[in-house]
Amino acid sequence: MAEIYEKVQKVEKLKKNYRIYWQNHEPMIVSEDFLVQYRLLKDKEFTQEDFIEMKKNMSSDQAYEQALRWISYQMRTIQEVDQYLKEKNHKERVRAKVIRQLIDYGWLNDLEYAQCYMRTKRREGKKGPRAIAYQLKEKGISENDIFLSQKEYPREKEYENAKKQAEKLQLRYQKKSIREQKEKIRQKLYQDGFQSDIIQEVCSELEFSLESELEKMRPVADRYWKKYQKYDEYTRKEKLKMMLYRKGYASDDIQQYLQEKEEEQG
Structure with missing residues (x-):
């Protein structure tokens, strides 16, 4: 008969788990499933080989309980659970076993x-x-x-969401030129992951006000006109033209603004 190596002295019920007191080892906390699996009742005896095997499996049991509690709050991916258990210092063998169990029981998908x-x-x-x-x-x-x-995420829903976002962006950029508004809206929608053909369709349906392009340009032009005052007249005008062109303002509006400046200077 194999020599008795360890013996259960006491089993204490905790809120969710059990604390097992041993004759020769420190107490261990185990789940109810683990308790039942190894029949950890008072006076249960273990050989050294059986006790070592049980302790190995206890690591998996603890990891499983930790993972199960963590994913009970919200859905997680396999990668996220593996990383979580790794941060809890569980070995790769234990993590793989626990993840396999969670998949088999339908907790991970x-x-x-x-x-x-x-x-x-x-x-x-x-x-x-x-x-x-x-x-x-x-x-x-x-x-x-x-x-x-x-x-x-069907196409009709993507179109609907892209259109709502485009309308919000249009309000945000309304002080800019129409060309710049369109460009910024396209860029932002693309950055946010909408398909190019959806973006094109949405932008083609947006309505832009044409009545105040010159008025929208004036404060921008005034700012750069002041900034370029250190240059001679010709260079100052050319720099202003280039800046306003890049911002999408129409050449007629730019010429109108420069003509007004000439009239102001007499």
Whole structure:
């Protein structure tokens, strides 16, 4: 008969787990599943081999409990759980085992995560599918799961969100020239992950006021006219023209402004 190496002295019920007191070792905290699996009752005896094997599996049990508590607050990806357990100093072997268990029990599913994430971001309306796909890739989601999740963001919803964002941007940039407004709106929508053809369609439908382009240009022109006063008259005008052209103002409005300046100077 194998020699008895260790023995359970006492089992204490905690809020969610159990504390096991041993005859020759420090107390251990285990889950209820682990308690049942190893029948950790008072006076239970272990050989040295069985005790060492149990302690190895206890690391996996603790990691599993930690991961399960963490993902109970919100959905997580496989990569996020692996990183979390790594920060808790669990070895790669333990992390892999726990992740496999969580997948088998349905607690981890990267495709479901990607689909839910895509729907949530679509409802928020600030980002297009390209940007969301990039965010999912950063979270460790596979290309295939990202591709499948994009069905949650149909084209009509992308158009609707892009149009709302474009209208907000139009208000933000309303003091700029029409050309500059369009350029900034296109750039921002592209940066936010909307598709190029959607952006083109949305921008072509925006309505811009033509009545006050010259008035919108005046404060900008005045600022640069003052800035360039150190130059001779010809250079000053040429620099102002180039600056206003780059900002998208019409040549007729620029000429009108310069003509007014000539009249002011007599």
